[in-house]
Amino acid sequence: MAVRVKICGITHPDDAAMAVEEGADALGFVVEYPDANPWILTRRRAAELMRTVPPFVTRVAIVGGDAPTILELVDATEPHALQLHRDETEACVTELATRLAGTGIRLIKALRIDASAPGPPAEVLAAAARRFVEAGADAVLVDSVVPGRPAGTGKAVDWGLARTVVDTGVAPCILAGGLHPGNVGQAVAAVRPFAVDVITSVEDDTNRKCRDKVRAFIQAAKATDDLPPPLVVRPFVPEARER
Numbered sequence: 001m002a003v004r005v006k007i008c009g010i011t012h013p014d015d016a017a018m019a020v021e022e023g024a025d026a027l028g029f030v031v032e033y034p035d036a037n038p039w040i041l042t043r044r045r046a047a048e049l050m051r052t053v054p055p056f057v058t059r060v061a062i063v064g065g066d067a068p069t070i071l072e073l074v075d076a077t078e079p080h081a082l083q084l085h086r087d088e089t090e091a092c093v094t095e096l097a098t099r100l101a102g103t104g105i106r107l108i109k110a111l112r113i114d115a116s117a118p119g120p121p122a123e124v125l126a127a128a129a130r131r132f133v134e135a136g137a138d139a140v141l142v143d144s145v146v147p148g149r150p151a152g153t154g155k156a157v158d159w160g161l162a163r164t165v166v167d168t169g170v171a172p173c174i175l176a177g178g179l180h181p182g183n184v185g186q187a188v189a190a191v192r193p194f195a196v197d198v199i200t201s202v203e204d205d206t207n208r209k210c211r212d213k214v215r216a217f218i219q220a221a222k223a224t225d226d227l228p229p230p231l232v233v234r235p236f237v238p239e240a241r242e243r
Contacts, residue, residue, distance in 0.1 A: 002222045003188050004195035006060060006174070007202065007214060009039035013052045015209040022211065023218045026058035026081070028197070031073050034064050034086065038207045039199070043076035050077055060108070064088070067095040074105065083141065085110040090135035097136025108174065109137040111165070112145040113157045122164040133170045140165060141197065144177035156183070159190045166192055181216035185223055196221050 007019040008028030016027055030039040031046045041049070050059045061079035063070050064086025074082060082105055084093065097107055109132040111125060129140045142162040156178030166173045172194035179187055180201035188196065202213040 003193060005218050005221050006058075006195055006197045007199075007209065008060075008062065008176075008197055009199040009203070009207065010049060010209070011039055011041060012208060013049060016049060016052055018211050019209060019214055020054060020057055022215045023222070024057065024214070025195070026060050027053055028060045028062050028083065028199075029077070029079075030062045031077055033062065043073050046073075047077045050079065067092050067099070070096060071099055074100065079105060081106040081108055081138075083108040083110060084137075085112070085141075085143075090131050093132055093135040093137055106138040107136060108139045108141050110141045110143050110176075112143050113161065113177070114145055120161070122161055125161050126164050126168045129165045129168055129173075130170050137171065139172040139174060139194065140170075141174040141176055143197070156187075159187060162191045162193070179217075181213065181220045184217055185220045188221055 004025040005023070006026035006028055007024045008030075010016050010019070010027050010029055019027055029041055029046045029049060030037065031041055031043055033040050046061065053059050058080045060081045060083050061073060061077050062083045062085050063073050064084065065088075070082070070084070082096070082100070084096075084107065088109065093107060093109055100107070111128055111132075113120065113125070125142075132140060142157055142165055144157045157175075162173065162175050173191075174195045174197055175187060175191050175193040176197035179196055179198050184196055184198070198217055202209055202217050204210050
């Protein structure tokens, strides 16, 4: 089974269409995120862009904050998956999982590692993954964070720490943070994630996606198809939302 690829920080319909043409499995839309970053969309604009995504490509809303606000964003955008990418608690995850039960919307909880300091002990990160899955998350995402930059840092996480999360076997693990066409193949081989997530390394200096970079990243990620399949405990596939 090939690793999945998510192209994140989509802000333009042409970028969404191009990423799909190049083989992206999922697209990420940053919806009214509380901390400043170049990819923030209003809920209305995010909904417009998500409607351009064809069937069988997963629409992911990247959000942060409290459960009531996040639920408002879900109602406005109707994503396939919800990526909680701030400091949400287990209680917040449980509330969201309970309120979204039966909708088919999957919850991804980001575990953000400070790239400006030594990483946490492996057992601490693994324990956090277990807690969030027990709280209701369907998958976990390992990413880097630096002061003043909540995501899209361009800084790689410790792949050994990420592999520890994969080895817990509690849920599919998505790897982000500092991935680019030149290292994503090595990252997939080392970590064996369910999916990889990229934003800055496939963009130009205006934060628009570049076809050549997107193509190179996806091809490099999926060139590891001959490796043993990544561990998947609870398959992460989009489901139609009940209306």
